[in-house]
Amino acid sequence: MKNDPFRASFESLEEFADMVSEVLHCPITIEDANHRLLAYSTHDDRTDPARIATIIGRRVPEKVINSLWKEGVIPSLLNSRDPIRVKTVDEIGLGNRVAVSIWKNDEVLGFIWALEIEKTLGEEEMDCLKRAADATKNKLIQLQNRKNKKEEQFQEFFWQLLTSHLSSNEEIINKFHALQISPPTLFGIAVFQFTKELGRDDEKHIAYLLKTIQLPKILLHTIDHQQLILFISLDGTQQPVNKLNAFCELFVAKMKERFGIESIVQGYSSVYCDLVKVEKAYKEAGTVLSIKRKFPIEAKDIHGYQSLGIYKYIDVLIEKAGTDQNENYSLKRLQEYDKKNNTDLVETLEVFLNKDSNVHEAACALNVHTNTLNYRLKRISEIGEINLKDPNQKITLYLDLKLEKFK
Amino acid sequence: MKNDPFRASFESLEEFADMVSEVLHCPITIEDANHRLLAYSTHDDRTDPARIATIIGRRVPEKVINSLWKEGVIPSLLNSRDPIRVKTVDEIGLGNRVAVSIWKNDEVLGFIWALEIEKTLGEEEMDCLKRAADATKNKLIQLQNRKNKKEEQFQEFFWQLLTSHLSSNEEIINKFHALQISPPTLFGIAVFQFTKELGRDDEKHIAYLLKTIQLPKILLHTIDHQQLILFISLDGTQQPVNKLNAFCELFVAKMKERFGIESIVQGYSSVYCDLVKVEKAYKEAGTVLSIKRKFPIEAKDIHGYQSLGIYKYIDVLIEKAGTDQNENYSLKRLQEYDKKNNTDLVETLEVFLNKDSNVHEAACALNVHTNTLNYRLKRISEIGEINLKDPNQKITLYLDLKLEKFK
DNA sequence: GAACGTTTTGTGTAAATCCACAAATAGAAT
DNA sequence: ATTCTATTTGTGGATTTACACAAAACGTTC
Numbered sequence: 001m002k003n004d005p006f007r008a009s010f011e012s013l014e015e016f017a018d019m020v021s022e023v024l025h026c027p028i029t030i031e032d033a034n035h036r037l038l039a040y041s042t043h044d045d046r047t048d049p050a051r052i053a054t055i056i057g058r059r060v061p062e063k064v065i066n067s068l069w070k071e072g073v074i075p076s077l078l079n080s081r082d083p084i085r086v087k088t089v090d091e092i093g094l095g096n097r098v099a100v101s102i103w104k105n106d107e108v109l110g111f112i113w114a115l116e117i118e119k120t121l122g123e124e125e126m127d128c129l130k131r132a133a134d135a136t137k138n139k140l141i142q143l144q145n146r147k148n149k150k151e152e153q154f155q156e157f158f159w160q161l162l163t164s165h166l167s168s169n170e171e172i173i174n175k176f177h178a179l180q181i182s183p184p185t186l187f188g189i190a191v192f193q194f195t196k197e198l199g200r201d202d203e204k205h206i207a208y209l210l211k212t213i214q215l216p217k218i219l220l221h222t223i224d225h226q227q228l229i230l231f232i233s234l235d236g237t238q239q240p241v242n243k244l245n246a247f248c249e250l251f252v253a254k255m256k257e258r259f260g261i262e263s264i265v266q267g268y269s270s271v272y273c274d275l276v277k278v279e280k281a282y283k284e285a286g287t288v289l290s291i292k293r294k295f296p297i298e299a300k301d302i303h304g305y306q307s308l309g310i311y312k313y314i315d316v317l318i319e320k321a322g323t324d325q326n327e328n329y330s331l332k333r334l335q336e337y338d339k340k341n342n343t344d345l346v347e348t349l350e351v352f353l354n355k356d357s358n359v360h361e362a363a364c365a366l367n368v369h370t371n372t373l374n375y376r377l378k379r380i381s382e383i384g385e386i387n388l389k390d391p392n393q394k395i396t397l398y399l400d401l402k403l404e405k406f407k
Numbered sequence: 408m409k410n411d412p413f414r415a416s417f418e419s420l421e422e423f424a425d426m427v428s429e430v431l432h433c434p435i436t437i438e439d440a441n442h443r444l445l446a447y448s449t450h451d452d453r454t455d456p457a458r459i460a461t462i463i464g465r466r467v468p469e470k471v472i473n474s475l476w477k478e479g480v481i482p483s484l485l486n487s488r489d490p491i492r493v494k495t496v497d498e499i500g501l502g503n504r505v506a507v508s509i510w511k512n513d514e515v516l517g518f519i520w521a522l523e524i525e526k527t528l529g530e531e532e533m534d535c536l537k538r539a540a541d542a543t544k545n546k547l548i549q550l551q552n553r554k555n556k557k558e559e560q561f562q563e564f565f566w567q568l569l570t571s572h573l574s575s576n577e578e579i580i581n582k583f584h585a586l587q588i589s590p591p592t593l594f595g596i597a598v599f600q601f602t603k604e605l606g607r608d609d610e611k612h613i614a615y616l617l618k619t620i621q622l623p624k625i626l627l628h629t630i631d632h633q634q635l636i637l638f639i640s641l642d643g644t645q646q647p648v649n650k651l652n653a654f655c656e657l658f659v660a661k662m663k664e665r666f667g668i669e670s671i672v673q674g675y676s677s678v679y680c681d682l683v684k685v686e687k688a689y690k691e692a693g694t695v696l697s698i699k700r701k702f703p704i705e706a707k708d709i710h711g712y713q714s715l716g717i718y719k720y721i722d723v724l725i726e727k728a729g730t731d732q733n734e735n736y737s738l739k740r741l742q743e744y745d746k747k748n749n750t751d752l753v754e755t756l757e758v759f760l761n762k763d764s765n766v767h768e769a770a771c772a773l774n775v776h777t778n779t780l781n782y783r784l785k786r787i788s789e790i791g792e793i794n795l796k797d798p799n800q801k802i803t804l805y806l807d808l809k810l811e812k813f814k
Numbered sequence: 815g816a817a818c819g820t821t822t823t824g825t826g827t828a829a830a831t832c833c834a835c836a837a838a839t840a841g842a843a844t
Numbered sequence: 845a846t847t848c849t850a851t852t853t854g855t856g857g858a859t860t861t862a863c864a865c866a867a868a869a870c871g872t873t874c
């Protein structure tokens with residue numbers, strides 16, 4: 001075995017990257033397990049767009065990560081200690097390169113990338129890269145320790161926010177600065193409910209995903225039994241609520257796609273500026289989850305506290321309806337008619353209302369001709385003595401229909 | 408003065424009617440103050456459709472009464488003790504005739520009608536008719552006294568119903584029969600709130616109107632301070648609620664038109680079969696009135712408990728919204744935008760929702776082009792992050808808009 | 815099986831909606 | 845005054861609605 005150039009100690013990861021670059025005659029990039037840039041070689045100025053974007057953004061761009069997952073590159077790196085060759089993917093500006101993962105026992109700490117510009121690495125050089133990966137291990141462990149300590153501080157701070165332990169806005173902002181996070185001017189809290197207690201592996205998966213999804217920015221996150229709680233900055237977003245919603249759906253989709261974790265129930269709060277309202281926001285997300293538990297079908301596609309809509313009021317409505325015990329006359333009449341004549345007027349009405357009074361859509365949903373639906377609606381308004389152009393009446397019917405389901 | 412044939416005493420009003428008929432050589436009809444048939448001559452079989460209908464129905468048909476009011480005939484009869492000539496009104500089958508009112512002091516007790524078929528009454532015969540009217544006075548006073556006693560029994564029974572003094576359905580039905588009213592299988596309670604304490608004159612006006620409006624049937628009525636309370640039978644009506652509503656509006660319109668009594672606030676209950684529920688119905692009508700007091704503009708056109716719609720729930724909603732103190736994010740954003748840019752997005756949204764999402768109507772109401780409204784709606788959904796096709800979101804906005812008005 | 819009422823589907827038309835695009839207007843910032 | 849942006853209004857065209865009327869299908873009753 002020839003002399004190993006990486007045995008020598010080195011001051012910084014940058015220095016080490018340059019050294020590897022010189023030995024292999026190609027640009028080198030070192031990332032942590034979450035694809036954040038740790039170091040890159042500078043002596044060689046040949047590069048490709050993906051690498052430039054990585055260096056500029058201090059992280060691998062999300063679309064590049066997505067592509068590498070789809071191509072199976074990252075799964076392979078997570079499974080094998082040997083270098084892997086990645087072929088050019090033009091759409092994302094990724095040139096030919098070789099990658100190797102950095103291991104500590106059974107855990108991947110990071111990756112080394114070597115760009116194959118103008119030359120291709122031979123077997124010996126691949127082996128050399130593998131040894132380089134081994135040599136960075138200790139350095140990465142140190143980094144991780146430092147990060148873990150910081151992570152603990154984050155955790156503590158987040159729980160202080162969630163329990164309103166910090167009462168003044170100023171105090172909170174100072175703490176943010178102390179942790180070197182710029183405090184958001186607009187934020188939301190999201191909670192994801194898993195089907196089982198979250199273990200160390202899940203935590204890593206989650207952390208990985210949160211780090212690689214680049215927008216919106218997850219400033220803080222923590223895990224509480226079966227729940228993942230996120231503190232999300234929405235600064236600079238045009239439509240914060242929509243953004244938040246899109247993120248939550250994306251997160252759930254990726255968890256399933258990448259790690260096969262299913263049945264995650266999601267809920268997120270209103271959007272706030274006032275940092276004192278973190279606890280309120282946290283409770284709102286909890287409310288969403290609890291309503292989803294009660295009304296799994298109806299609230300299936302509702303994730304945000306904003307969009308809870310009438311369900312926000314449903315408990316008091318149920319209570320009120322219970323004490324007054326007044327049935328809706330129109331519904332009663334329709335139900336009687338349905339029973340007597342074997343028709344589906346009540347169901348028709350409900351679908352029609354669910355579809356926002358759109359005859360076309362409702363007819364499709366019911367698998368009937370639009371004229372049929374129109375005929376039924378005419379009958380409904382006759383029998384139930386309903387004016388289907390009066391929003392107040394329609395809303396009442398909508399509410400009473402929903403209420404009836406949960407009696 | 409020549410000998411007065413009406414001085415002689417007579418057994419019954421029928422006998423008297425025949426006598427007058429023979430003297431004047433024309434058919435005679437005698438009515439009470441509420442246009443109920445008291446007697447009619449039978450010796451002369453010439454007649455007209457209006458008279459036939461009156462005799463068949465034991466009362467003057469409603470449309471004939473309406474016509475006589477419009478023509479000013481009834482007002483004149485109520486003002487003057489002299490006979491009045493009425494010209495043919497073909498549409499309602501009314502031939503030429505002469506009428507005179509029957510007086511006791513300053514009060515009209517009834518009317519005598521003489522049909523002018525093939526002949527016209529001369530001055531002397533007109534005078535004769537006037538004397539005939541005077542001669543019926545005592546007979547009518549007796550009738551009235553008997554009726555007053557019955558009226559008192561009705562009053563007592565009605566209040567027993569209103570206060571749930573009678574607890575079993577059977578007991579109530581027996582009482583109905585005892586008072587010679589056939590118990591309704593479907594009924595409602597209506598309450599009319601006047602602006603002042605109701606005096607004897609008002610009572611008479613009301614009684615008159617109730618007796619002359621023929622459908623639906625007012626089985627019982629009573630007056631309580633500023634309120635008129637009605638027990639209305641809805642038997643045999645296809646659309647009881649709509650019928651009830653139409654009646655209430657008609658009553659208020661007629662009170663204004665005929666007696667100049669304005670600002671009546673109306674409220675009516677749900678429709679019930681169970682006679683034990685009269686008190687509940689009475690309370691419902693009261694609830695409508697109290698909500699109209701709180702929301703005079705919004706609930707202006709709502710009279711029925713059924714159609715209260717969301718206002719039925721508004722108190723608990725206000726309470727809930729108060730304790731939670733969560734503003735609607737979308738509305739907040741829109742309000743901010745309105746303030747900043749001097750626009751009317753919130754108002755636009757409200758009108759749009761009030762008009763049941765009908766672009767055309769809403770645009771008219773706002774006095775803008777439909778395209779303008781469409782543009783605004785697009786902006787509204789962008790700025791408020793609202794999906795205007797989601798009924799749940801729209802309902803929430805509607806509710807929150809209404810709630811905001813009463814904070 | 816004939817007669818009946820109710821429901822469903824098809825046809826046609828005037829009106830309304832949705833959309834994109836262009837022009838005119840108004841207000842604010844520079 | 846000019847530029848810029850947001851708003852309002854106009855035009856046109858494909859789609860959808862509302863409504864009326866006719867024909868077909870279905871279930872019930874006799």
